Amino acid sequence: xxxxxxxxxxxxxxxxxxxxxxxxxxxxxxxxxxxxxxxxxxxxxxxxxxxxxxxxxxxxxxxxxxxxxxxxxxxxxxxxxxxxxxxxxxxxxxxxxxxxxxxxxxxxxxxxxxxxxxxxxxxxxxxxxxxxxxxxxxxxxxxxxxxxxxxxxxxxxxxxxxxxxxxxxxxxxxxxxxxxxxxxxxxxxxxxxxxxxxxxxxxxxxxxxxxxxxxxxxxxxxxxxxxxxxxxxxxxxxxxxxxxxxxxxxxxxxxxxxxxxxxxxx
Numbered sequence: 001x002x003x004x005x006x007x008x009x010x011x012x013x014x015x016x017x018x019x020x021x022x023x024x025x026x027x028x029x030x031x032x033x034x035x036x037x038x039x040x041x042x043x044x045x046x047x048x049x050x051x052x053x054x055x056x057x058x059x060x061x062x063x064x065x066x067x068x069x070x071x072x073x074x075x076x077x078x079x080x081x082x083x084x085x086x087x088x089x090x091x092x093x094x095x096x097x098x099x100x101x102x103x104x105x106x107x108x109x110x111x112x113x114x115x116x117x118x119x120x121x122x123x124x125x126x127x128x129x130x131x132x133x134x135x136x137x138x139x140x141x142x143x144x145x146x147x148x149x150x151x152x153x154x155x156x157x158x159x160x161x162x163x164x165x166x167x168x169x170x171x172x173x174x175x176x177x178x179x180x181x182x183x184x185x186x187x188x189x190x191x192x193x194x195x196x197x198x199x200x201x202x203x204x205x206x207x208x209x210x211x212x213x214x215x216x217x218x219x220x221x222x223x224x225x226x227x228x229x230x231x232x233x234x235x236x237x238x239x240x241x242x243x244x245x246x247x248x249x250x251x252x253x254x255x256x257x258x259x260x261x262x263x264x265x266x
Contacts, residue, residue, distance in 0.1 A: 043070050
């Protein structure tokens with residue numbers, strides 16, 4: 001680890017070498033208008049610190065610079081879609097490194113309901129889990145790597161979340177996905193019709209994989225998405241949904257996956 005890594009969440013030199021070329025280049029030039037940009041590595045380290053420790057932005061240690069600046073970068077790059085693009089590129093690197101094609105042909109979808117902190121917008125009650133808060137809908141590949149994420153109020157139906165996940169995935173122009181494994185909660189006549197329509201354009205097949213009985217089981221194919229949820233919960237920012245905007249919640253999940261992939265790649 002580099003000597004400049006003061007906190008456990010700081011990027012190593014090897015991780016920064018992988019990441020820095022994927023981030024937007026500073027637009028400021030010496031002698032130009034405005035103030036010089038902050039060091040991007042320090043900004044990323046600050047975002048990772050907030051994500052891992054779960055602290056408030058205002059409680060960010062001064063070593064990372066003004067918290068307003070660090071949060072400003074996080075918000076701007078979320079609006080510009082930077083986090084999603086970086087996560088996708090790193091996922092491609094990891095898949096190719098394992099001898100696979102960049103885009104998956106199969107994956108799994110599931111949801112997780114979590115409590116919210118104090119925000120009052122886009123919050124609902126999940127009657128099945130008895131949780132008031134929000135719901136995370138994940139699409140992962142067969143390695144458990146995140147492909148798409150949607151965060152909604154907890155009362156939003158899982159099947160609606162699946163529709164939004166696939167709409168976002170195919171909106172990127174990627175078409176290799178063919179097989180999806182889900183649980184019995186996704187069974188519905190209207191969803192089968194919708195997927196059938198999708199099959200005509202993208203040739204996708206939805207397969208329900210149920211548990212064989214009661215108690216803990218490793219469910220074939222679907223266990224990878226459960227493991228992904230466990231990975232995310234290692235970041236305390238995800239123990240509860242602290243974000244005011246669901247878009248920020250989605251971005252923080254992407255940041256977590258970026259950090260996980262960097263640990264594998266460097």
